[in-house]
Amino acid sequence: MSEATLTTKRPGLKRLGRSYPFLFSFVGAAVIFAVTLVVNSFNGAGPILTAALTFGAFTVVVGLGQMFVITTGPGNIDLSVPSTIAFAGAVAMKLMEGQDSLIFLGLAAALGVGLVIGAFNYLLIRALKIPPIIATLSSSFIIQSLAIAYGRGLMIKPPPLLAEIATGRVAGLPIVALVALALSLVMAVVLHRTVYGRSVAAIGQNIRAAGLAGVKVDRVRFATYVLSAMLAALCGTLLAGFSGGASLNMGEEYLLASIAVVVVGGSAVAGGSSNVSGIWGAALFLTLLVTMLNTFGVGAGVRQLLTGLIIIAVITLAGGRKGARH
Amino acid sequence: MTASPARSPTPLVALSGVTKSFGAVRALGGVDLAIGPGECLGLVGHNGAGKSTLMQILAGTLHHDEGTLVAGGAPTGAFSVGAAHDAGIRCVFQELSLCPNLSVAENTRLRHPGLKGFGWRQPAGALIEATLSEIFPGHTIRPDDLVADLELGERQMVEIAMNFTATGDRPRLVILDEPTSSLDHSVAAQLLAHVRRFVAAGGSVILISHILGDILGTSDRIVVMRDGRVVAERPAAQFDRAALVAAMGHVAETAPETAAAAVAEARPADRPIVEARPPRQRGARSLTLYPGQIVGLAGLAGHGQTALLRLIQNAAGSTSRFAKVEGSVAFVAGDRQADGVFPLWSIGQNVTIRSLAALSRFGLIDGRRERAVEEAARETFQIRTPDMDDNILTLSGGNQQKALFARALASDAAIIAMDDPMRGVDVGTKREVYARIAEEAEKGRAFLWYTTEFDELLNCSHVYVFRSGEIVADLPRGELTEEKVLQSSFEETADA
Amino acid sequence: QEASDKTFALSNNYAGNSWRQAMIKSWETGTKAAVEAGAAKAADAFTTGENSPTEQAAQLQNLILQGYNAIVLNAASPSALNGAVKEACDAGITVVSFDGVVTEPCAWRVAVDFKKMGVDQIDYLATRYPDGGNLLEIRGLAGTSVDDEIHAGLLEGIKKHPNFKIVREVQGDWTQTVAQKSVASVLPSLPEIVGVVTQGGDGYGAAQAFEAAGKPVPTIIMGNRQDELAWWKEQKDKNGYETFSQSIAPGVSTLAFWVAKEILDGTEVPKDLSVPTLRIDQDGLEKGLEMTPEGGVTNVEYTEEQAKAVIAGK
Amino acid sequence: MTRFSSRVLRSAVPALSFGVILAAIFVIQPRAMSYVGMNLMLNLALPIAFATIAQLFVLTIGDLDLSIGGFVSLVACIAATWLNDTPLLGVAALLACIGVYALLGALIHWRNLPSIVVTLGMSFVWLGCAVLILPSPGGSAPTWLTAIVKFKTPYVPLSILGAAVLAFVVHVALMRSAAGVVLRGAGGNAQAVARAGWSLLRVKVTMYALAGCFGVLSGLVLVGTTTSADANIALRYTLFSIAGAILGGAEFTGGRVSPIGAVLGALTLALVGSLLSFMRISPDWQIGAQGIMLIAVLALRTLVNRLEAREA
Numbered sequence A: 001m002s003e004a005t006l007t008t009k010r011p012g013l014k015r016l017g018r019s020y021p022f023l024f025s026f027v028g029a030a031v032i033f034a035v036t037l038v039v040n041s042f043n044g045a046g047p048i049l050t051a052a053l054t055f056g057a058f059t060v061v062v063g064l065g066q067m068f069v070i071t072t073g074p075g076n077i078d079l080s081v082p083s084t085i086a087f088a089g090a091v092a093m094k095l096m097e098g099q100d101s102l103i104f105l106g107l108a109a110a111l112g113v114g115l116v117i118g119a120f121n122y123l124l125i126r127a128l129k130i131p132p133i134i135a136t137l138s139s140s141f142i143i144q145s146l147a148i149a150y151g152r153g154l155m156i157k158p159p160p161l162l163a164e165i166a167t168g169r170v171a172g173l174p175i176v177a178l179v180a181l182a183l184s185l186v187m188a189v190v191l192h193r194t195v196y197g198r199s200v201a202a203i204g205q206n207i208r209a210a211g212l213a214g215v216k217v218d219r220v221r222f223a224t225y226v227l228s229a230m231l232a233a234l235c236g237t238l239l240a241g242f243s244g245g246a247s248l249n250m251g252e253e254y255l256l257a258s259i260a261v262v263v264v265g266g267s268a269v270a271g272g273s274s275n276v277s278g279i280w281g282a283a284l285f286l287t288l289l290v291t292m293l294n295t296f297g298v299g300a301g302v303r304q305l306l307t308g309l310i311i312i313a314v315i316t317l318a319g320g321r322k323g324a325r326h
Numbered sequence B: 001m002t003a004s005p006a007r008s009p010t011p012l013v014a015l016s017g018v019t020k021s022f023g024a025v026r027a028l029g030g031v032d033l034a035i036g037p038g039e040c041l042g043l044v045g046h047n048g049a050g051k052s053t054l055m056q057i058l059a060g061t062l063h064h065d066e067g068t069l070v071a072g073g074a075p076t077g078a079f080s081v082g083a084a085h086d087a088g089i090r091c092v093f094q095e096l097s098l099c100p101n102l103s104v105a106e107n108t109r110l111r112h113p114g115l116k117g118f119g120w121r122q123p124a125g126a127l128i129e130a131t132l133s134e135i136f137p138g139h140t141i142r143p144d145d146l147v148a149d150l151e152l153g154e155r156q157m158v159e160i161a162m163n164f165t166a167t168g169d170r171p172r173l174v175i176l177d178e179p180t181s182s183l184d185h186s187v188a189a190q191l192l193a194h195v196r197r198f199v200a201a202g203g204s205v206i207l208i209s210h211i212l213g214d215i216l217g218t219s220d221r222i223v224v225m226r227d228g229r230v231v232a233e234r235p236a237a238q239f240d241r242a243a244l245v246a247a248m249g250h251v252a253e254t255a256p257e258t259a260a261a262a263v264a265e266a267r268p269a270d271r272p273i274v275e276a277r278p279p280r281q282r283g284a285r286s287l288t289l290y291p292g293q294i295v296g297l298a299g300l301a302g303h304g305q306t307a308l309l310r311l312i313q314n315a316a317g318s319t320s321r322f323a324k325v326e327g328s329v330a331f332v333a334g335d336r337q338a339d340g341v342f343p344l345w346s347i348g349q350n351v352t353i354r355s356l357a358a359l360s361r362f363g364l365i366d367g368r369r370e371r372a373v374e375e376a377a378r379e380t381f382q383i384r385t386p387d388m389d390d391n392i393l394t395l396s397g398g399n400q401q402k403a404l405f406a407r408a409l410a411s412d413a414a415i416i417a418m419d420d421p422m423r424g425v426d427v428g429t430k431r432e433v434y435a436r437i438a439e440e441a442e443k444g445r446a447f448l449w450y451t452t453e454f455d456e457l458l459n460c461s462h463v464y465v466f467r468s469g470e471i472v473a474d475l476p477r478g479e480l481t482e483e484k485v486l487q488s489s490f491e492e493t494a495d496a
Numbered sequence C: 001q002e003a004s005d006k007t008f009a010l011s012n013n014y015a016g017n018s019w020r021q022a023m024i025k026s027w028e029t030g031t032k033a034a035v036e037a038g039a040a041k042a043a044d045a046f047t048t049g050e051n052s053p054t055e056q057a058a059q060l061q062n063l064i065l066q067g068y069n070a071i072v073l074n075a076a077s078p079s080a081l082n083g084a085v086k087e088a089c090d091a092g093i094t095v096v097s098f099d100g101v102v103t104e105p106c107a108w109r110v111a112v113d114f115k116k117m118g119v120d121q122i123d124y125l126a127t128r129y130p131d132g133g134n135l136l137e138i139r140g141l142a143g144t145s146v147d148d149e150i151h152a153g154l155l156e157g158i159k160k161h162p163n164f165k166i167v168r169e170v171q172g173d174w175t176q177t178v179a180q181k182s183v184a185s186v187l188p189s190l191p192e193i194v195g196v197v198t199q200g201g202d203g204y205g206a207a208q209a210f211e212a213a214g215k216p217v218p219t220i221i222m223g224n225r226q227d228e229l230a231w232w233k234e235q236k237d238k239n240g241y242e243t244f245s246q247s248i249a250p251g252v253s254t255l256a257f258w259v260a261k262e263i264l265d266g267t268e269v270p271k272d273l274s275v276p277t278l279r280i281d282q283d284g285l286e287k288g289l290e291m292t293p294e295g296g297v298t299n300v301e302y303t304e305e306q307a308k309a310v311i312a313g314k
Numbered sequence D: 001m002t003r004f005s006s007r008v009l010r011s012a013v014p015a016l017s018f019g020v021i022l023a024a025i026f027v028i029q030p031r032a033m034s035y036v037g038m039n040l041m042l043n044l045a046l047p048i049a050f051a052t053i054a055q056l057f058v059l060t061i062g063d064l065d066l067s068i069g070g071f072v073s074l075v076a077c078i079a080a081t082w083l084n085d086t087p088l089l090g091v092a093a094l095l096a097c098i099g100v101y102a103l104l105g106a107l108i109h110w111r112n113l114p115s116i117v118v119t120l121g122m123s124f125v126w127l128g129c130a131v132l133i134l135p136s137p138g139g140s141a142p143t144w145l146t147a148i149v150k151f152k153t154p155y156v157p158l159s160i161l162g163a164a165v166l167a168f169v170v171h172v173a174l175m176r177s178a179a180g181v182v183l184r185g186a187g188g189n190a191q192a193v194a195r196a197g198w199s200l201l202r203v204k205v206t207m208y209a210l211a212g213c214f215g216v217l218s219g220l221v222l223v224g225t226t227t228s229a230d231a232n233i234a235l236r237y238t239l240f241s242i243a244g245a246i247l248g249g250a251e252f253t254g255g256r257v258s259p260i261g262a263v264l265g266a267l268t269l270a271l272v273g274s275l276l277s278f279m280r281i282s283p284d285w286q287i288g289a290q291g292i293m294l295i296a297v298l299a300l301r302t303l304v305n306r307l308e309a310r311e312a
Ligand SMILES: Nc1ncnc2c1ncn2[C@@H]1O[C@H](COP(=O)(O)OP(=O)(O)OP(=O)(O)O)[C@@H](O)[C@H]1O
Pocket: A125, A126, A129, A207, A208, A211, A217, A218, A221
């Protein structure tokens, strides 16, 4: 509370958490993985990890976009992620017509859809001054309607090559995980080493000061919402390839998941400070948690209860981080 | 030279051997200080000398590491906010502590737990209104104004008034940590007059300021701090400006006229780089700025100077109806909490944010060059910190301000817009910054300098006086006098 | 035509999957013909976005206010809408619920025996694996009655055939991607299993998970989605894969419409009607696949005559 | 002068949007302009209004509650089972729930945790408990509860009276009372409140406990209206409550909230649903129309703010 929390040199666990806020999500993931293995009498470590990497990868892709949005400050959140996933996935599948030769066309169209959605979101936020949470919620409704009218929920098969990529492996590692990893590396560089990344963090701490310090506030926020929507669109395409076609509800679970990986991963909820590694830690943590609870074979009620308690336990152990105090 | 203890046999508060460290930084290295009833103690020292830290200990918001603190006659082990309050100690902190979402009356209630029960609003409003009128006659603040809607100076006035109001228990010692840094001259004078009245009535005041005239004219006794220690303590009459400056550890002052003389002659190139009209301007008057020129914006606080600076900043690189700006603009904030500081970042990151594009290679920020800029900033502005990687908020107020200066000057901007930027900067640094500005102007940079201190206007080659959002006077350096500025600031029909 | 001045409203609670989309589409095509034929004055469809009982209850109240003569209802919850349904009945509106039926006594129910859907799965597996074996169960949305009933049916079936055992129960949320993820996550820890029992629509995801893990695919009970049937056909042609598929036809909305019309016409209709599920067996696979639109669900639309037959209990 | 009038205008915006939508409804569906009509349109908005107020308490101190929907569901399940069958156990369980909320406040303060993550976790916990208590939908609300909620007040429907009383009481407590000042102040500048000698821990605990209380009230009113429960009954309340509070003029930081605005915001959301259903849009576009309507309502707010800016 007092200025004392700002001192940099303090010992122990807390200091570790402060300098590496993402550490705890990895520790949590590791502990859960270990417990699962013990329950499983040390069988299937490889397959469990592979599955976690595969499903974690999709969350990472949307989580990266959500991270940039959340970093731009309190109240900034993109709730249109699920419907963007569904709509972009549908557009991609329809344009690809199941033919390998049309994969690029479909992917480009999906990304284009993401671009338009992101631009529309920011238009609402900027021109109509609608708070981002409601702006993106409203646009998610509109996109959902578009997806319904466009695809009627019909599952169109992905081109075999796309399906192969989405489900395939290289050197034992899922290709989607490698794609997500490459993307994460790029995004980490963007976040920490580019003017854009710094600008995002500056806006998140003090939008007014950012403007006065020469940050192109509008351009950066616009780019951030577009980035988030385009990553959701990419996720939608990969997911459709992975699960045999785009369905209307395939994005649903990514609303909470995309937010959860960001905040559990140690990015500041109030904006201004974030990290990419935490997203991986949190994504693995959350997918391994599902694995562990499914392995326990407990009922739905207990499963939900434990999920919640474990999330709270991890964040409590990780402890508070310095908040934005003006 | 440690002087005699306070005149009164039983001091209100007495500290001895008080130390305080923040990690590796030793903010206070054994301070002895006592203040008795009915005196005004002036406290001066360079930025980061430890003044605010000491005051926070007195107010109970920080705990000292070693030493003893005696309040109200009895030594207190753990001194808390409540204990300080019970001892009659009130503190106007350097960084204001008002709740912007509450009204003036509501903020008063927050400070005075006694204001409660049904119909508390009326007495709370009346109370703060009365104190405001007593200290600042002629103010226009109303109890149900939201603090967020007030100007910085008005907020400062509210904060000050709130600490002089009494419910149940009277304030006995009021600490004023740089209260005048964002007040107009006339308002500051009202405050200082009130301080004298308060002291005459038996109250005590600790006054911290970098405006040495205020200290010399108001205090009974002056304590000088340097690097976390008290280095001089004498009755005010035994100090003069030069002695104070010397005691603070700065080199003796050259006459201010010299610096001004250097800029007396502006060298207008053929084309101005800024032409701006305040949106509310009537008539044909407008502001022009040429490369290498230092232009001052004067007038009472909140009369449109900041708004024009922001307008010019926004007009850079885009089109605006009101301003034509050629070249990029860097802004030095005066209200550093609201407009300047990025609280989660290190000092270094705060400095380099304005220059990142220039520090990038192939789209990536070059870490080595960034570090070089940070270190250069620390050198030139003598930012007091062990490590530029420390959080910006670990800096003292004045040092934060220096970091903001460094941010603007390190950038490649052709125009520097300064929003009363010397708030809380110590005399020594001020002088160095003036020199830097003159030097940069020499090299062709143009400065727009809004200031509430008349002396600073002497550094400008041209001064525009603002009133109610309009430029009402337009004074070349040669015609600049304090009377003219004051007259234009107040007179209703200066050019009618 | 007696009912030609009557207005009908469809109240639907979820629009996010192909089954619901087909259901709304069937309603629209089925009732459009009826309106053109003068059998009804209007038949409007209303849907909410998310599966939320409170939103649907509010929707029902708005429909009451608009003065529809009959409300045909696919309910988000068998009980949480009872307050609103009662209000509709009190306002003299005929309420017919289908698929997701409501327990409020004043409403009619065109119900599917979900419990039987559970029992049938085990019965079928018992014919395939007389010696029994381990099963994996994919559950639906927790806390809903359909999930609960199918699960109860499975347990009953196992009581009948005690040599079967559900060794793992995973959450599928009736969402293919979720089911796929859940199945994939337990595969490494799964003992040998003979069958996967489902709630419909998750079969393809489960098959994908097994294939991705490089494990032999057990007998997965399918749910009439085209992708499931197509996969099954492919496997059947390749290695003679055998299973069966069952689900409610989305066109049951038209059945409920005709039932509502019969009630408005003054026919005595019992409160509880039951419709059989649409079942596709090994022999009928090709025909079933033909009936199913690309990427959609196997569907049939019902006629007035079929409705009369159901009412008569035939 | 202008400072004051602009504030009044700003706070009138939620009432204005409410009025505009209501007028549109009356034009399209005159039948709505009646006791019965208003009751049908708004009685399910009352529990949302309570949940919105619960959310508002948390928003006031700059936090966000992602668990309120799950919590209201749990309360509804408890009310339809234990409170009905064994009232003592039911009351104890509800009190315990409020206690847990208060503890959350303490935990968040003590460890300086981001509220979003903690309440995200709690949303699973509440839902898990609800599923455990009521694995399959059912139960029935205590008759006394149904009787209260369905009570036919003269002239003005209970839902409107209830909303008005709710708005008034919370407005007085949070915006006018001396204690409310401290609570809101903590959202504006926590450090200032601490420096003035108030305990931030107590502020947090109070606000979370209040959120719990109003969450319980929301669940009770809800189950009184629906007469029976379902573990998933109120999951959407999380979004609704945030949207309602924002429509009502609340902001995510700085303790800027308006209880009257929040209640109006919740009612406006309900009216948007009614208006849409009266407009008979093709089912494909019904969901999208909801989004467009929300945008329109908020655009109205921007328009008023623009006008206000021009005045000033
Ligand atoms: N939605 C937004 N998108 C982009 N930039 C914004 C947005 N909102 C605010 N800003 C930036 O932040 C700055 C401060 O915003 P704020 O709303 O505090 O301005 P204001 O209150 O009108 O200013 P003042 O206090 O000087 O009257 C604006 O000048 C603008 O540059």
